[in-house]
Amino acid sequence: MLALAGGCVAAAAFAQTGSDPFQLSGRAEQGGLLLGTAPEGTVRLTLDGKPVPLAPGGRFLIGFDRDQGTSTVLQAERASGAPLRQTIAVSPRSWRIENINVARTPGGVPSEAYRIHRAGELKRIEAARAVNSSSEGWRQRFVWPATGRISGLFGSQRVYRGEPAAYHSGVDVAPGSGAPVVAPADGVVVLAGPPAFSLEGNLVIIDHGMGLNSAFLHLATNTVREGQAVRQGQLIGTVGATGRATGPHLHWSMKWIDARLDPQALAGPMTPVR
Template structure:
């Protein structure tokens, strides 16, 4: 059901759309969530806070909210005649799974060898996310790339003697090595590792358009190459335990313009067999 959110007027000149709903979103804003909407007619630019939001020819757009998103965000459209339409979105908080380990230290500092290898890997990941690729996959209802036992939740975090560790940036699905992984939506292959990364192992990234990118970690194999156009449900690789993994599983992560997104919210409840 479409969620209708109240508009908040700001500095003049501002126009208010009928029924106080300048933007109709298909989901309520929530930390780690995505929402699709329709911009007012005549929109030239659209901003979510400081982040530019592309708008399709039909006025449709996608926005997303980081795991640690603030409680409110301004969505502002600038129209062709110079007027602006503004809506302040209330972003619902999430209760994250936090594990406190008061008797364990966070861990040892990375070795020089790890740091040497890691820098170019991070540069490749950043470069893959920086390119704007044409795809309408963001419009689709996402499906699970693999079904099985969920062994890791997005946003979970350990705190070692009061020092927070990095939170879990995706959702883990435990299945045997070789289990097929399918594209959760249409997209373009942004990165297909030709050798295992230190942490991610065999890493595959698919750009679904509008800045929405899926990443699949620890794969045993990758069946596509950079630039390939993939369709929802197409087999793109297989589950493995490459990189830093304690056992075979799929780690599915999603990002939107620097924001980390919860894939579980994008795909919904897992179907039969999950």
């Protein structure tokens, strides 16, 4: 089963009623993920009108972005009968917001050569995250890819005199340079360097199936190749400080389709990597 209870997540588990057409479990909150089963006969599933992948037996995942609103509508279209809908209340989260009473320091104007280079990097990352493998890692209980001090929280954000900077899109773990990084669940490697990326450094992305994927940034080394199937706990690289990083750490980010998720909510309490 998928582990959806996490260290800093305070929202209650999803409350199911007898009249709900879907079987759902997990935490319906910003940055969270629900595991569900669609009604029998469902041929198409949507969340706020956008398609949701369906596995055999009607199993599915739905994830909620960091900035998801307070409600969303899940709808099943069936081979016969009227569509079935369920409105899901999404709990807000309290993010770590740091208000700084100085103006935001503008970065230098990037050169045209860098803009072209970065556009190519982003296109490659976007293509990798759009890959839909047949992996069933999404069914597993996720584990931490590395263990150590948590140095950055998902969703945290700095505000410079009222001007918000981009929020932190993953969780940072600082176990020390060269520490092992393992796959948190089964999957298929959909991106692996070289070359290193300008911001992310040595980057590995693993697709866990059903629109769910993990990215591992700033690696010193990686031990996998694109197209390779990996098992939960398998070594995929080592912690480093490549790309734009102030020190050695692992930045682990997760997405379900377009929604950015909180990895800490999926992995739960941290236990040592074997």
